[in-house]
Amino acid sequence: MSHRTTLAVRVIGVGAVVCLVATVWLGLWVTPPDQVQRNLVRLVYVHPPVAWVALYLAFGIACVSSVLWLWRRTRSAFFDRLAASSMEVGTVFTALTLVTGSIWGRPTWGVWWAWDARLTSTALLLVLQLGYLTLRRIPGDFDSRARRSSIAALVAAVDVPIVHFSVQWWRTLHQGATVLNANLSPTIHGSMAWTLLLGFVAFTLVFFWMLLVRYRVQVLSDALEGTELQGALEERWVEGDGLPAPGRLPDEGGTAGGALVGVSLSEKVQR
Amino acid sequence: MWRDTLAVAGKDLRIEMRSRVLLNQVVPFALLVLVLFAFALGPRSGPMVQASAGLFWVTLLFAAVLGVQRSSALETGEGTRDGLRMSGLDPAGVFLGKTAALCVQLVFLEVLLTAGVVLLYGAHIRSIGPLVVACLAGTAGLAAVGTIYGMLSSGLRVRETLLPFLLLPVVAPVVLAGTRAWQVALGTGVGGGAVPYLELLAIFAAVYLALGVVIYGPLLEAS
Amino acid sequence: MTYAVPMDRAVLLRDAVALAGRFPALAGADLTVERGEVVVLAGPNGAGKTSLLRVCAGLLALTRGEAVVLGRDVRAAASSLRKQVGMLGHAAALYDDLTVSENARFFVRAAGASEDWVGRELERFGLVGRLARTPVGRLSEGQRRRVAIAVLAARRPALWLLDEPHAGLDADARSLLAETVREAVAGGASVLLASHELGVSVPLADRVAQMAGGRVLDVLPASRAATLTDPAAVDRQGSQIDREKVPEVALEVLSSSAAERGGAHVA
Numbered sequence: 001m002s003h004r005t006t007l008a009v010r011v012i013g014v015g016a017v018v019c020l021v022a023t024v025w026l027g028l029w030v031t032p033p034d035q036v037q038r039n040l041v042r043l044v045y046v047h048p049p050v051a052w053v054a055l056y057l058a059f060g061i062a063c064v065s066s067v068l069w070l071w072r073r074t075r076s077a078f079f080d081r082l083a084a085s086s087m088e089v090g091t092v093f094t095a096l097t098l099v100t101g102s103i104w105g106r107p108t109w110g111v112w113w114a115w116d117a118r119l120t121s122t123a124l125l126l127v128l129q130l131g132y133l134t135l136r137r138i139p140g141d142f143d144s145r146a147r148r149s150s151i152a153a154l155v156a157a158v159d160v161p162i163v164h165f166s167v168q169w170w171r172t173l174h175q176g177a178t179v180l181n182a183n184l185s186p187t188i189h190g191s192m193a194w195t196l197l198l199g200f201v202a203f204t205l206v207f208f209w210m211l212l213v214r215y216r217v218q219v220l221s222d223a224l225e226g227t228e229l230q231g232a233l234e235e236r237w238v239e240g241d242g243l244p245a246p247g248r249l250p251d252e253g254g255t256a257g258g259a260l261v262g263v264s265l266s267e268k269v270q271r
Numbered sequence: 272m273w274r275d276t277l278a279v280a281g282k283d284l285r286i287e288m289r290s291r292v293l294l295n296q297v298v299p300f301a302l303l304v305l306v307l308f309a310f311a312l313g314p315r316s317g318p319m320v321q322a323s324a325g326l327f328w329v330t331l332l333f334a335a336v337l338g339v340q341r342s343s344a345l346e347t348g349e350g351t352r353d354g355l356r357m358s359g360l361d362p363a364g365v366f367l368g369k370t371a372a373l374c375v376q377l378v379f380l381e382v383l384l385t386a387g388v389v390l391l392y393g394a395h396i397r398s399i400g401p402l403v404v405a406c407l408a409g410t411a412g413l414a415a416v417g418t419i420y421g422m423l424s425s426g427l428r429v430r431e432t433l434l435p436f437l438l439l440p441v442v443a444p445v446v447l448a449g450t451r452a453w454q455v456a457l458g459t460g461v462g463g464g465a466v467p468y469l470e471l472l473a474i475f476a477a478v479y480l481a482l483g484v485v486i487y488g489p490l491l492e493a494s
Numbered sequence: 495m496t497y498a499v500p501m502d503r504a505v506l507l508r509d510a511v512a513l514a515g516r517f518p519a520l521a522g523a524d525l526t527v528e529r530g531e532v533v534v535l536a537g538p539n540g541a542g543k544t545s546l547l548r549v550c551a552g553l554l555a556l557t558r559g560e561a562v563v564l565g566r567d568v569r570a571a572a573s574s575l576r577k578q579v580g581m582l583g584h585a586a587a588l589y590d591d592l593t594v595s596e597n598a599r600f601f602v603r604a605a606g607a608s609e610d611w612v613g614r615e616l617e618r619f620g621l622v623g624r625l626a627r628t629p630v631g632r633l634s635e636g637q638r639r640r641v642a643i644a645v646l647a648a649r650r651p652a653l654w655l656l657d658e659p660h661a662g663l664d665a666d667a668r669s670l671l672a673e674t675v676r677e678a679v680a681g682g683a684s685v686l687l688a689s690h691e692l693g694v695s696v697p698l699a700d701r702v703a704q705m706a707g708g709r710v711l712d713v714l715p716a717s718r719a720a721t722l723t724d725p726a727a728v729d730r731q732g733s734q735i736d737r738e739k740v741p742e743v744a745l746e747v748l749s750s751s752a753a754e755r756g757g758a759h760v761a
Contacts, residue, residue, distance in 0.1 A: 135433075135437075159440075170447055170451070
C-alpha cells in the first residue's frame with residue numbers, strides 16, 4: 001500500500017484511540033448520572049454510536065459498494081473488496097449493538113431480551129449479515145463470489161427498511177403497550193451532549209480504521225491468489241508441451257512429424 | 272420478456288403436473304406441521320385458535336422453502352443450468368416465469384392450509400377480504416425472494432442448508448404482516464386495521480419483483 | 495467452404511485464460527474459426543477442450559485475453575449471442591420430466607427460432623411416434639443425445655459448439671450427425687467440435703487444432719491430420735521411442751524444434 005495510505009491509517013488509528021479514551025473518561029467519570037436511569041445512562045455514549053456505525057455507515061457502505069460493483073460501468077475489484085470489508089466490520093458492530101442494547105435493557109426491563117422494535121430489526125440485520133459472510137466463504141472464482149455476495153447485499157439492503165417498518169408497526173400498533181416500551185432514550189443536555197458527540201466521532205474513527213486494515217488484508221490475500229494463478233499457469237504450460245514459457249502459436253500446417261510427436265507425446269506424458 | 276415468462280411458467284407447471292412433487296410431498300408436509308403445532312400447543316382449542324394466524328404463516332413459510340428448493344432444483348440437473356443460459360431466454364422472463372409458477376403452487380397450498388386451519392384449529396373466518404389479499408401479496412413476495420435466492424444458491428454444494436438461512440430472515444416481514452392481517456380476518460387480533468399490513472405486503476412483493484427482474488441476468492451468469 | 499467469406503470470423507480467441515475455481519482450465523489459448531468452417535479440437539483429457547468451448551459459449555468467463563464470437567466480444571454481449579450459438583455439452587441439457595417434443599418446442603421457442611424445423615429434425619433422428627411423447631428422463635443415454643442434437647439442429651444456430659458429440663451414439667446416429675453438420679455448414683454455420691474420436695470427426699473437419707495444457711499447440715489442415723486418425727500409424731512412430739525416456743526425449747525435441755519447426759523426426 002502506498003506510503004500516504006499507510007500514514008492515513010496510522011493517523012486515523014491514533015485519532016480513534018485518543019477519542020475513545022476521551023469518551024471513556026468523560027463518560028464514566030466526568031458526566032453526571034441520569035435522574036431516572038442513574039449510571040446506566042452512560043451506555044448512551046456507546047450504544048447509539050455503535051448502532052449508527054453498524055446500520056448506516058458499515059451496512060450503507062457495503063450496499064452502495066455492492067451496487068457499484070454490479071453496475072457494469074463502475075465495476076471494479078475495489079468495490080467488491082470494499083463491500084466485503086465493510087460488511088465484515090459492520091457485522092462486528094451489529095453484534096456489539098445487540099450486546100450493548102441487551103445490557104442496557106436488562107436492568108430497565110428486567111429481561112435480557114425484549115422485542116423492542118429497534119433491537120429486533122438489528123437482530124434480523126445481524127442474521128442477514130451473517131448470511132452474506134457465509135456466501136463469501138464459499139470457494140469459487142472471484143467473479144461468481146463477487147456476484148453472489150453483491151446480490152445478497154442488495155436483497156438485504158432492500159429488506160432492512162421493510163423490516164424496520166413492519167417491526168415498528170408490530171410494536172406500536174399493538175394496543176395495550178406494556179412497560180417494555182419504556183424509552184431507552186434519556187434526555188441529553190450539557191456535558192452529556194458533547195460526550196455523546198465525541199462518542200460518535202470515536203466509534204466512527206474506529207470503524208474507518210478497522211475498515212482500512214481489513215481492506216488491506218483483502219488486497220494482500222487477492223494478490224496472493226494472483227501469484228498462485230501465475231504459478232498454476234506455469235505448471236499447466238509445462239504439462240502441455242514441456243516448455244517452461246508459453247510459446248506463440250506456430251504457423252498453421254506445421255509438419256506432420258512435429259505434430260505427430262506432439263500428439264503421441266502428450267498422450268504418453270499424461271499417463 | 273412476457274413471452275419468455277409464459278414459456279418458463281408453463282414449463283415449470285407442466286413439470287409439476289407430471290412429477291407431482293408439490294402434491295405428494297410438500298402438501299402432506301405442511302399438513303403434518305399443522306398437526307405437530309397442535310401437539311405443541313395442547314389439546315385445548317383456546318391457545319390454538321389464538322395462534323392460528325401465526326401458525327398458518329409459519330407453516331406456509333416452511334413449505335415455501337421446500338417449494339423454492341424444488342423450483343431451483345429443476346434448473347440444476349446435469350447441464351440444465353447451462354442449457355438455461357444458452358437458451359436465449361430473457362433472464363427477466365425466466366425470473367417472472369419461475370416466480371409465477373411458484374406462486375400458483377403456493378396459492379394452491381394455501382387453500383389447503385386454510386382449510387386445515389379452519390378444520391383442525393377451529394378458527395372462524397370473519398372477513399375474507401384481508402385473508403385473500405394477504406395471501407396473494409404475501410405469496411408473490413415469498414415467491415420472488417425465493418426465486419432470487421434459489422438461483423443464487425443453486426449449484427453450490429451447501430445449497431440445502433444455505434437456502435433457508437438466507438431466505439428466512441429476508442421474508443420475516445411477510446410473516447409478521449401476514450399474521451397481523453390474518454388476525455384481523457380471523458378476529459383473533461387485538462384491534463387495529465389490516466390495511467397498513469396489506470400495504471406492507473404489497474410493497475414487499477412489488478419491491479422484490481422489481482429487484483428480481485433487474486438482477487436475474489447477472490445472477491444467472493454466476494457459475 | 496462454399497460461401498464467400500463475410501466480414502467477421504466465427505470465433506477469435508487470443509491468449510485466453512479462464513479459471514475453474516483456482517485452476518487455469520485455459521492457459522492462454524489462441525484460435526480462429528472462419529465462418530462456414532468445421533474445426534476439430536483434439537487433445538488428451540484435461541487439455542482444456544471443454545473449457546475452450548465454454549468460453550466461446552460465454553459460459554466460462556475469461557480472466558485474461560480476448561474472445562470474439564460472431565463479431566461480438568463475449569464478455570459484453572453474452573446474452574445477445576446466445577440465440578445464435580448452440581452448445582452440445584457432456585450432459586444433455588433437457589428437462590427430465592418433459593417429453594421429447596415438449597423439450598424441443600420449449601428450447602426452439604426460447605431461441606426465437608421457427609417451430610417448423612422441430613418436426614423435421616425429430617423425424618430425421620427417429621424421434622417420432624410414441625418416442626416423441628416419452629419423458630426424456632426415461633430414455634437411454636444415446637437417445638437423449640439424439641434429442642439434444644435434434645434440438646440443437648432445430649434451433650439453426652450460426653455457431654455450433656459440440657463437446658464429444660459422438661459419445662454414446664450408435665453408427666446410425668453418427669452418420670445422421672455427420673449429415674446434420676454438413677447441412678448446417680452448407681447453410682453458412684460454423685462448427686467447433688471437441689473429440690477424442692478423431693477417426694469419426696476429422697473426416698468432417700476443415701482443420702484440426704491440437705490442444706494440451708490449456709493451450710492450442712498446433713493447427714493442421716484436416717488432410718495433414720489424416721495420419722492422426724490411424725492409431726496403428728501413431729503407435730508405429732511411438733514404438734521406436736524408448737518409452738521410459740519419452741519425457742526427456744520430448745523436451746529435447748520440442749525445445750529444439752521450437753526454433754525450426756520442420757526438422758525433428760523422432761523415428
